[in-house]
Amino acid sequence: MNIPIAKNKRVVIIGGGFGGLNLAKGLRNKGFQVVLLDKHNYHAFQPLFYQVATAGLEPGSIAYPFRKIFSSYHNYFFRMANVLRIDTAAHTVNTDIGTLPYDYLVIATGATTNFFGNKQLEQLCMPMKTVSEALDIRSLMLQNLEKALLTTNADDKDSLMGIVIVGGGPTGVELAGALAELKKDILPNDYPDLDMRVMDIHLLDSNDRLLKAMSEKSSAKAQEALSEMGVDIRLGTRVTDYDGQKITTKSGEKFRAAMVIWAAGVKAAFPDGLPAEAIASGRILVDQFNRIKGTENIFAIGDCAAMISEANPLGHPMMAQPALQQGARLADNLARFDQGKQPEPFSYRNLGAMATIGRNKAVTELPNLKLYGWIAWVAWLFVHVAKLIGFRNKIVVLINWAQNYLSHSRDLRLIIRPFKR
């Protein structure tokens, strides 16, 4: 892979999401050679993908090139690569661009969309776990409306204008809210010859409430707000079938929708080659130092890792905070390992959770405080702008939000596709 051999020990990090990037930053000036491998050449801020999908933000505002981040770091290397396999005996990572030996290896490969084995749903539903997928949702939604104009068949029009979101977690709730606002504020002006009452936004969830990771009160608030905005919420509803036009639920109900966005779950993603004893329930078992079970010098952090304890029998939740915190902790611990010092066990600090629903509407749960409505929405704005990487990104996002807020508009309604190669 053409990376110079240094006298420093080499830490190879697979994946530059919240966990991997925070680890890489934390390793600065700790005396390692750091190699980050990622499929993309940028870090993407997943919590705002839903705004890219709904024409509120451009990808450039929420993505940041790794090379720019590392350009001032000493002895850091980035390679764009797909990791195929880990060879724990040879201490190497096998990728589509070659093989790389490691001294320490950290798997921070996150999670991918979980279709629970249903190939038909996987083929026809739209996931939203990459920037391209978010852009693709934007383009398909607009294309379907253009097509809806052309048909006089009521069923076809129903399908083309219908949108089903499967999954009522933060992603599904935020998407549903943003789509409801598009439907109310923007699409009637854009498509005066379409009857927007035909456009149904269905939010389906198999649980008995939305945002099940949050409190019942927050769930109720979110449900109430989305219902008021015209979202059709179906709880206790499982999807069994989708033919590209109609989606069918377990109870036999059918909803017409040419676009189904799948936000119903994620599953850990990681390369082959780990010891069998290290894998359980699809995640990688790690000890309290994030070291993978049955290995000496391989670690896993974030969504793909399960640090199981009495307090956390299922491991930590698959979201940004545990990944960020494990990345920071492991940066420190790798230095300790290397110096023969005792590492410190990871302890998770729950900073809360939040989901925005629409203009002046959000639910924000801090450790000792629950906020709703306008104040929760302002809190959401501040946290998300603060967490974005890059000064330009913060400014451009703020300007887009200010303009969207003041004008009730989203200007990025562009169908851009496809590429030549």
Next chain:
Amino acid sequence: MNIPIAKNKRVVIIGGGFGGLNLAKGLRNKGFQVVLLDKHNYHAFQPLFYQVATAGLEPGSIAYPFRKIFSSYHNYFFRMANVLRIDTAAHTVNTDIGTLPYDYLVIATGATTNFFGNKQLEQLCMPMKTVSEALDIRSLMLQNLEKALLTTNADDKDSLMGIVIVGGGPTGVELAGALAELKKDILPNDYPDLDMRVMDIHLLDSNDRLLKAMSEKSSAKAQEALSEMGVDIRLGTRVTDYDGQKITTKSGEKFRAAMVIWAAGVKAAFPDGLPAEAIASGRILVDQFNRIKGTENIFAIGDCAAMISEANPLGHPMMAQPALQQGARLADNLARFDQGKQPEPFSYRNLGAMATIGRNKAVTELPNLKLYGWIAWVAWLFVHVAKLIGFRNKIVVLINWAQNYLSHSRDLRLIIRPFKR
């Protein structure tokens, strides 16, 4: 095509570039039903495509959805369509979404990349006439650099780092300047393990000077500035062959480049079905009212139209200004035609030409004044921001430019591809 029949006469405009959009705006409140057909759902500001290609701007900053523009206009319809053929006898336009009758038809289909019949060049070179193509150049450039890191073969590295731009008009000059700045200011920090001296930027032109539509002095200034910035300029040079790795010129010279950007020429693009007498040298012959030769109620404006006169034996230059001015003139004349009044002949007002080369460097030719250096560059900035559609776009572009200028950076170095469907 499901457009309501109105008592007003229907003007169908094919193409929403500078000419078509200006015409559509000019027809407001003139008593017509206006239908705009375009392949894309947005107007794109072509003069800044080169900044999208070189990671300086996002597509959302230079593109604007047609529906947003027309949302406050009465009796305006937009349809996303590919026009297949015009039936002048039946007074209809045949498209991939159906057939549409017209009272007046305006062809504003612009121009497409001209490979002069060389299929091999067409297949392997990168054009830059759409937003997708500009994004594609950005991604390919960055991908090639990622690949260059992986090879130890000097020839391969030469190819992967080499860039050839064919065509020394404004597009080629602006691209070459922006790439030279990337090479100087950004890539050495992004790719410290690549020797940037290996990266050659060649600008090839078959003429004896760059910017041949401008004065000799401006050509010389541009050539001098680009040479100082490290661009290898080859004049009087024709490309005969390209195999994806090496490009060969008529004189037998070879340049290694895995990316060849083709900015060597454009040709008018328009649908079939026009009378044979109306086509000459690949453009549509129009009279001084932009009416197509041999037709009564069909017009052509902009790049695709040739209004030939003694003063303009080749028609007007294929650039934004004639298109904008013809669009405005024709809007007025269509109302006159319709009211049985005498239309006014088009007269072209040459507002000048400009090309930016880099930081504080541009050539700007106004009718009575030639500007160079910093002042020309400021003039270029003002004109381009002023012409962008949309307040948000102007602000976001200004912020990006301010940040790029102050930090010598371009933050949009993202490889985003491919889409699923």
